[in-house]
Amino acid sequence: MAKRVLSGIRATGRLHLGNYLGAVKGMLELQDRSDLETLFCVVDLHATTTPYDPKTLPQNTRSVILDYLACGINPGKSALYVQSDLADLIAQLSFYFSTVETIARMQHLPTFKDKVKQHPNNVTMALLNYPLLMAADILIYKAELVPVGIDQEPHLEVAREIARKMNDTYGTKFPEPVRFATSGEYVPSLTGEGKMSKSVEGSYISLTDNLELITKKLAGAPTDSGKGEIVPPTGGVANLLKFVELFEGIEKRKMYEEKYMGEGIRYGDLKKELAEAIYKELKPIQEKRKELEHKTSYVDEVIKSGAEKARKIAQETVLEVKEKMGLVKKLRVNNQ
Numbered sequence: 001m002a003k004r005v006l007s008g009i010r011a012t013g014r015l016h017l018g019n020y021l022g023a024v025k026g027m028l029e030l031q032d033r034s035d036l037e038t039l040f041c042v043v044d045l046h047a048t049t050t051p052y053d054p055k056t057l058p059q060n061t062r063s064v065i066l067d068y069l070a071c072g073i074n075p076g077k078s079a080l081y082v083q084s085d086l087a088d089l090i091a092q093l094s095f096y097f098s099t100v101e102t103i104a105r106m107q108h109l110p111t112f113k114d115k116v117k118q119h120p121n122n123v124t125m126a127l128l129n130y131p132l133l134m135a136a137d138i139l140i141y142k143a144e145l146v147p148v149g150i151d152q153e154p155h156l157e158v159a160r161e162i163a164r165k166m167n168d169t170y171g172t173k174f175p176e177p178v179r180f181a182t183s184g185e186y187v188p189s190l191t192g193e194g195k196m197s198k199s200v201e202g203s204y205i206s207l208t209d210n211l212e213l214i215t216k217k218l219a220g221a222p223t224d225s226g227k228g229e230i231v232p233p234t235g236g237v238a239n240l241l242k243f244v245e246l247f248e249g250i251e252k253r254k255m256y257e258e259k260y261m262g263e264g265i266r267y268g269d270l271k272k273e274l275a276e277a278i279y280k281e282l283k284p285i286q287e288k289r290k291e292l293e294h295k296t297s298y299v300d301e302v303i304k305s306g307a308e309k310a311r312k313i314a315q316e317t318v319l320e321v322k323e324k325m326g327l328v329k330k331l332r333v334n335n336q
């Protein structure tokens with residue numbers, strides 16, 4: 001049987017370069033492999049674990065679906081669906097998982113601690129359960145490969161742990177999923193600190209940004225005098241060079257590094273070239289997305305058939321878990 005691949009993106013509106021390089025590129029690579037069955041979703045249930053607006057969530061969810069399609073996710077090859085269309089099964093499975101996971105373990109996750117800091121008045125059960133919901137997303141298809149950014153490694157560790165504990169406790173047969181890494185798995189922030197993030201203003205470039213906006217955002221990225229004995233390993237300059245590497249190649253990066261240690265870098269030129277290189281990659285995606293905005297019924301059909309395909313597999317897993325947990329009468333009568 002083909003190995004399964006599952007990944008999800010949170011419904012927080014438009015995608016940025018971090019999502020694109022760290023996750024979507026991996027998905028594109030995997031959907032072309034005939035030995036794999038790929039499923040990709042927009043995780044709108046996860047979006048409810050931090051403060052959000054129920055009025056705008058549907059648009060945000062739809063927007064990520066359009067981005068997926070514009071980036072090249074092919075519904076003929078991959079099931080593309082919205083997580084909450086399977087809420088009955090996924091939330092159910094995450095509850096079953098909660099019987100084998102401790103509160104202490106969830107409270108100690110770095111991702112949980114970050115969110116507590118960001119939203120101290122919203123430390124809810126849903127937030128604590130976030131990793132279990134993600135484990136359910138993956139394990140409901142017994143998926144073995146998960147193309148996501150490196151920041152998701154602690155969550156994957158939880159998914160593996162849950163798989164083991166479920167298997168040990170109830171005799172289920174969950175595989176232990178591993179992350180599929182891409183070369184752009186760590187996309188730095190334009191601010192010079194940490195990773196590119198939707199929740200940090202000035203840190204990201206959206207997939208929808210035009211050349212002017214990209215140029216403006218890059219202009220705000222911190223630099224230095226452009227010269228020195230060693231190329232700084234962290235901070236604004238290091239991050240800019242990482243972008244050069246990601247969009248213009250490693251050779252270009254090396255050239256700038258040599259310049260830094262020699263006659264010096266002119267950041268105005270570097271940023272102009274970089275902005276053009278980034279825009280060149282985004283332009284076709286933006287054009288495709290515009291087309292898709294008018295194809296309402298096509299997109300509806302994609303989401304519907306994606307959910308149907310996903311549901312067939314998910315139902316089987318949930319039934320199996322219920323049986324193993326003693327929650328349904330054995331379907332097969334054993335009367336020898």
Ligand code: TRP
Nearest residue numbers: 006007008009010043134137148
């Ligand atoms: N936690 C992931 C993120 O923030 C989103 C996510 C939810 C996910 N469920 C998933 C990613 C399942 C991969 C697989 O990016």
